[in-house]
Amino acid sequence: KDLTPIKDVYSKDFLIGNAVSSEDLEGVRLDLLKKHFNVATAGNAMKPDALQRTKGTFTFDEADKLVDKVLAEGLKMHGHTLVWHQQSPAWMNTKTDAKGQTVYLGRQEALTNLKTHIKTVVEHFGKKVISWDVVNEAMNDNPVNPANWKNSLRQSPWYKAVGSDYVEQAFLAAREVLDKHPDWNIKLYYNDYNLDNQNKSKAVYNMVKEINDRYKKTHKGKLLIDGIGMQGHYNISTNPTNVQLSLERFISLGVEVSITELDVQAGSDFKLTDKLSDAQGYLYAQLFKIFKAHAKSIARITVWGMDDGTSWRSSTNPLLFDKNLQAKPAYYGVVNPD
Ligand code: XIL
Numbered sequence: 001k002d003l004t005p006i007k008d009v010y011s012k013d014f015l016i017g018n019a020v021s022s023e024d025l026e027g028v029r030l031d032l033l034k035k036h037f038n039v040a041t042a043g044n045a046m047k048p049d050a051l052q053r054t055k056g057t058f059t060f061d062e063a064d065k066l067v068d069k070v071l072a073e074g075l076k077m078h079g080h081t082l083v084w085h086q087q088s089p090a091w092m093n094t095k096t097d098a099k100g101q102t103v104y105l106g107r108q109e110a111l112t113n114l115k116t117h118i119k120t121v122v123e124h125f126g127k128k129v130i131s132w133d134v135v136n137e138a139m140n141d142n143p144v145n146p147a148n149w150k151n152s153l154r155q156s157p158w159y160k161a162v163g164s165d166y167v168e169q170a171f172l173a174a175r176e177v178l179d180k181h182p183d184w185n186i187k188l189y190y191n192d193y194n195l196d197n198q199n200k201s202k203a204v205y206n207m208v209k210e211i212n213d214r215y216k217k218t219h220k221g222k223l224l225i226d227g228i229g230m231q232g233h234y235n236i237s238t239n240p241t242n243v244q245l246s247l248e249r250f251i252s253l254g255v256e257v258s259i260t261e262l263d264v265q266a267g268s269d270f271k272l273t274d275k276l277s278d279a280q281g282y283l284y285a286q287l288f289k290i291f292k293a294h295a296k297s298i299a300r301i302t303v304w305g306m307d308d309g310t311s312w313r314s315s316t317n318p319l320l321f322d323k324n325l326q327a328k329p330a331y332y333g334v335v336n337p338d
Contacts, residue, residue, distance in 0.1 A: 003035075003036075003327055003331070003335075004335050005035050005036050006036040006037065006320075006331075006334055006335055007036055007037055007038045009334075009335045010292075010295075010301070012295075013291070013292055013295035013298070014258075014291070014295055014298045014299055014300055014301055015038055015039040015076065015299065015300040015301070016036065016037050016038055016039070016300075016301055016302075016303075017037055017038070017039035017040060017041060017078065017300055017301065017302030017303070018033055018036075018037045018040060018041075018302060018303050018304075018305065018306055019040070019041050019042070019043040019261070019302065019303070019304045019305050020033065020040045020041070020042060020043060020066070020070065021042075021043050021044065021045065021066075022045070022062070022065065022066055022069075023310075024306060024310075025066065025069045025070065025073070028325065029306060029325075030073065032306060032321070032325055033073075033075070033306065034073055034074065034075070037075065037303075038074075038075055038076060039075055039076040039077065039078055039130070039300055039302065040070045040075050040076070040077055040078070041077075041078045041079075041080045041260070041261075041302055042063065042066055042067070042077075042079075042080060043304075043305070043312075044087070045062055045063045045066050046063050046067075046079055046080055046081070046121075046125075047080070047081060047084065047087040047088070048081075048082070048083070048084065048087065048088040048089060048092065048117060049087045049088055049089050050062070050063060050087070051063060051117075051121055052089065052092075052117055052120075052121075053089050054089070054091075055089075055091050055092075055113070058120055058121075058124070060124055063125075067125065067128050067129075068128075071128060076130050077125075077128055077129045077130065078129060078130060078131050078132075078133075078260075078300065078302070079121075079122075079125060079129040079131065079132035079133065080132075080133045080136070080191070080260075081132075081133035081134075081135075081136040081191065082117065082118045082121060082122070082132060082133065082134050082135070082170065082174065083114065083117075083118070083134060083135045083136065083158060083166070083167075083170045084135075084136040084137060085137065085154065085156035085157060085158065086137075088157075090102070090157075091113075092110070092113045092114070092117065092157075092158075093105055093110045093113065093114075093157040093158055093160070093161040093162070094157060094161070104157065104160045104161040105161045106161070107161065107162055107163060109161075110158070110161035110162045110166075111162055111166075111169060114158065114162065114166065114169065114170060114173065115169070115170075115173040118134070118170060118173040118174050118177075119173055119174075119176065119177050122174050122177040122178070122186075123177050126181070126184065127181070127183070127184045127185070127186065129186060130185075130186065130187065131186060131187035131188070131189055131226075131227065131258075131299070131300075132174060132186060132187075132188055132189060133189050133190075133191040133229055133260070134170050134171050134174045134188050134189060134190065134225075135166075135167050135170050135171070135190055135191070136191045136192070137154065137191070137192050137193065138153055138154055138156070138158075138159075138166075138167050138190070138192065138207075139152055139153060139154060139192055139200055139203050139204055139207070140152050140153065140154050140200070140203075141194060141197070141200065142197060142199055142200060143199045143200060143202075143203040144199070146199045146200070146201075146202035146203035146205075146206060147202075147206060149203045149204075149206040149207040149210070150164040152200075152203040153167075153207075167190070167207065167211065168211045168214075168224070171188055171190075171211065171224050171225055172224065174188050175188065175224055187226040187227050187256065187299070188224070188225060188226045188227070189225070189226065189227040189228065189229045189258065189260075190204065190207075190208060190225050190227070190228050190229065191228075191229035191231060191260055192204060192228075192229070192230075192231060193231040193232075193233050193261070194231075194233075195228075195230045195231070195246045196230075196234070196238060196239065196242040196243045196246055197242070198242060198245060198246070201245070201246035201249055201250070202249070204228065204250075205249050205250065205253060208225050208228060208250075208253055208255065209253055211224055211225055212224055212225055212253070212254075212255070223254070223255065225255060226255060226256060227255050227256040227257060227258060227299065228250045228253075228255055228256075228257050228258075229257075229258050229259075229260035229261075230243070230246065230247065230250075230257065230258070230259050230260065231259075231260050231261040231262075231304075232259045232260065232261055232262035232263070232287075232304075233261060233262075233263055233265075233304070233313075233318075234262070234263070234264045234265070234283065234287075235264060235265040235266070235316075236264060236265070236266045236276065236279045236280055236283055238264070238283065240283065240286040240287055240290055243287060243290060244290045244294075247290065247291075247294055247298075248294070251294065251297040256297060256298070256299045257294075257297055257298050257299070258298060258299045258300040258301070258302070259291065259298070259300070259301045259302065260300070260302050261302060261304040262287075262301060262302065262303045262304060263303065263304045263305065263311065263313065263318035263319055264280050264283050264284060264318050264330065265313055265316035265317075265318045266279065266280040266316060266317055266318065267316060267317050268315055268316055269315055270308075270314065270315050270317070271317075272308075272317040277317075277328055277329050277330070278329050280317075280318075280328070280329065280330050280333075281328065281329025281330045281331075281332060281333035282329075282333060283333070284320070284330045284333035284334050284337075285333035285334070285336070285337040285338075286337070287337075288301075288333065288334050288337040289337045289338065292337065303319065303320060304318075304319075305318075305319050306319065306320075306321055306325070307319055307321040307322060307323055307324075307325050308321070308322050308323050308328075309322070309323030309324075310323075320334060
């Protein structure tokens, strides 16, 4: 096919990424990945339940294979994710008490589990990754009072076991590893979805600002959180102006921003009319116009999957290629947004 590689269109702007599983790293799927993308995120292989399902037993084999293959094919790798409330083993922050009830671990025990996981994983992959999502999805969906970010945190198991400083503690643990390896140059990200919601984006802004301001005072102005990842799970009714407002709010913090899991839901039941497909293409174009205009502060735009057939939201056809790997209007919106 004579399609223009997406990564070539944006070579001076930002990295262009996709989410991968091991099946994406063979045959025509690998060809398409290499043609259009220059960075990969593991869709699942580097999540806590994949790497330490049992306490103290790290299972790196599959992730290593995936990462090494990605690097051998000439793409970069982003790490996803160290701390999350999903796809994480229960033992990390809960236990079963004498009555058979699930209860939260005490702060110290949970903190030890949190830090051990982070330090072991960051050290293991080392500079094979360019960046890590250190904490994923810590904020509530629509905070009523974003100024009070601590009250806006999701009541996740980590929050309940450790307390509201678990986010900061997680970044401190990751930073401790990086400080031992000055040559690694790995960026530490906070990652979340629905950040086009202005209340949620303000709450995240306030959290990152407070954590970074505190760190800067004692570390010669250095950042603890290097970047904010806007997942970008959108739909055709998403208002691009809200995406732009949040993007600019984060950039004003002095951190880098990446779009980490972009997809745009359109249609349902695996059906996509031409009209919806065009609307989807138009939204992708509007978004990339905004991203291009802010390219100086954007490190990476990652699409969450290659084709509608294998998307985590397959029935809503959210990606750039259809299930036969044919380019959709969404692809053309991305490569030709103007
Ligand atoms: C999704 C994967 O794509 C699915 O394969 C898996 O079943 C569930 O997780 N936010 C994230 C991603 O940070 O890790 C999620 O990925 C999608 C939502």
